[in-house]
Amino acid sequence: MRLAPLVLIETVAFLLVIGETYLFFAVVVPLGAVPKNPLEYTGMAALKIGLTFGLGVLWFLVIAALTRAYVSSRIRRQIPTPST
Amino acid sequence: MLQGLADAGLLSLSFAVPLAVVLVAMPPFMRFLTRSGRVAKDVHKRPPTQVPAPVGPVLFLGALAGELVAYATFGSLVPVAVIGAATVAFVVGLTDDLFVLGARVKPLLLLLAGVPLVVLVAFQRDLYVPSITFPLLGPSAEHFTIYTLLVVAAFPIVSNAFNMMDSFNGEISWFTLLTSASVLFAVVLRAAFTAGFSLARVATTLPLVAVAMGFLVFNRYPSRAFDGDSGALFMGAMFACLAVTGGVEIAAIVAIVPAILNSFYTLSSVRGFVERRKMATRPTYLGEDGKLYASMEPSAPSTLVRLVLLGGPLSERELVRNVVLLTLAACLLSAAISLLTWVH
Numbered sequence: 001m002r003l004a005p006l007v008l009i010e011t012v013a014f015l016l017v018i019g020e021t022y023l024f025f026a027v028v029v030p031l032g033a034v035p036k037n038p039l040e041y042t043g044m045a046a047l048k049i050g051l052t053f054g055l056g057v058l059w060f061l062v063i064a065a066l067t068r069a070y071v072s073s074r075i076r077r078q079i080p081t082p083s084t
Numbered sequence: 085m086l087q088g089l090a091d092a093g094l095l096s097l098s099f100a101v102p103l104a105v106v107l108v109a110m111p112p113f114m115r116f117l118t119r120s121g122r123v124a125k126d127v128h129k130r131p132p133t134q135v136p137a138p139v140g141p142v143l144f145l146g147a148l149a150g151e152l153v154a155y156a157t158f159g160s161l162v163p164v165a166v167i168g169a170a171t172v173a174f175v176v177g178l179t180d181d182l183f184v185l186g187a188r189v190k191p192l193l194l195l196l197a198g199v200p201l202v203v204l205v206a207f208q209r210d211l212y213v214p215s216i217t218f219p220l221l222g223p224s225a226e227h228f229t230i231y232t233l234l235v236v237a238a239f240p241i242v243s244n245a246f247n248m249m250d251s252f253n254g255e256i257s258w259f260t261l262l263t264s265a266s267v268l269f270a271v272v273l274r275a276a277f278t279a280g281f282s283l284a285r286v287a288t289t290l291p292l293v294a295v296a297m298g299f300l301v302f303n304r305y306p307s308r309a310f311d312g313d314s315g316a317l318f319m320g321a322m323f324a325c326l327a328v329t330g331g332v333e334i335a336a337i338v339a340i341v342p343a344i345l346n347s348f349y350t351l352s353s354v355r356g357f358v359e360r361r362k363m364a365t366r367p368t369y370l371g372e373d374g375k376l377y378a379s380m381e382p383s384a385p386s387t388l389v390r391l392v393l394l395g396g397p398l399s400e401r402e403l404v405r406n407v408v409l410l411t412l413a414a415c416l417l418s419a420a421i422s423l424l425t426w427v428h
Contacts, residue, residue, distance in 0.1 A: 002395040003406060006388075007413050013345055014338050014417050018218070021334065025216055025224035063348060071386065074394035 005073075009066045016062060020055045028052055091283055094157040098287040099294045102150030106142060106298030113142045114302070114309050124310050128252060128400045130374045138181045138312020139302070143295050144174045147322060150291025158284035161208040166288055166325045168200025173243050173321030177314035191240040197321040198236035201328065212328045219334070219424035238324050245343035246320030247313055248350060249407075251389065252400055254304040256311060258408045259343065260319050261296035266339035266415040267323065268293055270332035270422035277426045285330050292322050305401045332422065339418035342410045346388035368393055375399055 028051045032044050117123065117136035124137035147170055151163040176193045179185060185193070205211040214231035217223045250256035268289045275281045296319070302309040311319075327336030337344070365381045367390035378393035392398070392406050 002392070003409055003413075006391060006410060010341050010345065010410060010414055011417070013341050014414070017337055017341070018334060018421070021216060021337075022218055022221065022224075025227070026221075029227055029230060030225060060348075060352070063345065064352065067349065067386065067391070070391065071394060074391075075380070 005070050009063065009070065012066060013059075013063055016059050020059060024052060024055060028055075095283065095287055095290060097157065098150050098154045098290040101153045101294075102146040102291040103294040103298045105146040105149045106295055107301065109142045109145060110139060110298070110302055110309065113139060124312075126253070126307065126310075128370055128376065129306070130370060130372075133306070135307055135310050137310035138178070138314045139299075139309040140174065140177060140181065140312045140314025140316075140318065143299055143311060143315045144170065144318055146295045146298060147291050147318070150294060151288065154284060154287035154291070158282065158287050160282060160284035160288075161204050161211055162282075162284050162288045162329045165201045165204045165211060165329060166322055168204070169197045169239065169321045169325040170318045172197040172200070173239070174314055174318035177247075177312065177317035180317075181312040181314050191244060194240035194243050194317065194321070195236055197239040197243065197324075201325060202232055202236065213331055216333050217331060217425055219421050235324075235328050238328070239321055241347070242324040242340065243317045243320035245340060245347045246323065247316040248346050248387075249343050250311065250316040251387075252404050252407070253307040254300065254404050255407055256316055256319075257296055257300040257303040258404065259411050260323070261293065261300055262408070262411050262415050263336075263339040263343075263418075264289070264292040264296055264319075264323060264326070266418040266422075267326050267330060267332055267336050269419055270335035270426070271326075271330040273422050273426040274330065274332060277428065289326050289330060292319065292326060295319070305404060332425075334425065335418045335422045338421050339411075339415050341414045341417075342388060342407070349386040349388060349391070352386075371397060373397075376403055 028048055031048055031051075114136040117139070118134075122137065123134040126133045126135050148167060151167045151170075154160075155163040155167075173194060176185070176190060176197075180190060201211065212231075212235070213223075213226065214228040215223045215226045216231075246256065246260065249259045268286070271285050271289050275283060275286050299309075299311065299315070303311065323336065323340070327333050330336075365379060365384045367379055367385045367387040368376050369379055371377050375397040376389075376393055376399070377397045378390045384390065388410070389403065389407065392403060392410075398406065
């Protein structure tokens, strides 16, 4: 039972890795035709970089939130709160 | 039938030779290290014991022998690329063992581990395919530049992730054995279900499994040998190279999710690259009862081990068993991914 929450975090991390890798290679990389206009080209490149960064941030936020919830719940259990 | 038997014999050699090298060369090398005073303090024992370190050179020798057998028998450049990546990471690790490199220098130097693979693809076009094959969905489109950049970036990440799983007796040897077996499973499935997929890639994967298995004999609790950075870094680089050349990246990433999470927890809690010897507070501490406790210091790095210990104190042997179980769970997910990807 000690490992159940960590296995859950591991499973979420695994699902995010697969889903985000797929999004990166299937959606972000081939996004749009190669634009001829330099402004469009820069805009498209910036969009792709932004989306890639967004995928990384999403993974980070989800895992950090799950971990923080796990750590605080464990610490709450170990530190008895004063009775009301 | 005869061809199948011959292939099985050649594959057995790629496994048996590195295993034999590690098992035979390790005891005299451990004695040599002890005689020359190269021992590390096992701080998780009460009182601390002295353990010969680093035995990375013997592990590297075993892996090198296995890859040379794979090259001699199958003639592909895949083992050469693996040797190249492993050699760079081994040299970086050994330098760190002997002189201690900075926390930022090491990842930069490990970028070089990807260079042999990128150079050799010019001589053997199918060394790696610049796309990723997804379970059920099949391969993505090929993007050589993006894929190659990601491959080069993967070497320091994976090598360091392996190195960060090297803190307790038997942790790194169990971790490497289970994760490399997962990659082997994926490559074997791919070889069985993909026409024209060379057995050389299976032969190239076997030495890492054999080296980890041999090392486990000496590294399991209570450890008689520590691998040092020279061992952990080269095994991580080999793992990354095998995942790329085998075209089983997703299965490999899933297998090492515990190590990825461990690196993520550590890097995000200490906010950047910090050499572990220079961390102000330790994530765990050894109690008077000989058990390991999670540090309750807010500034302590949130390693995977600390998260496990937040559930209560454990002996070192129990703790490593928990980390092995987490790795096993990831490896089962990896096996499921491999089945969904290659069996059709």
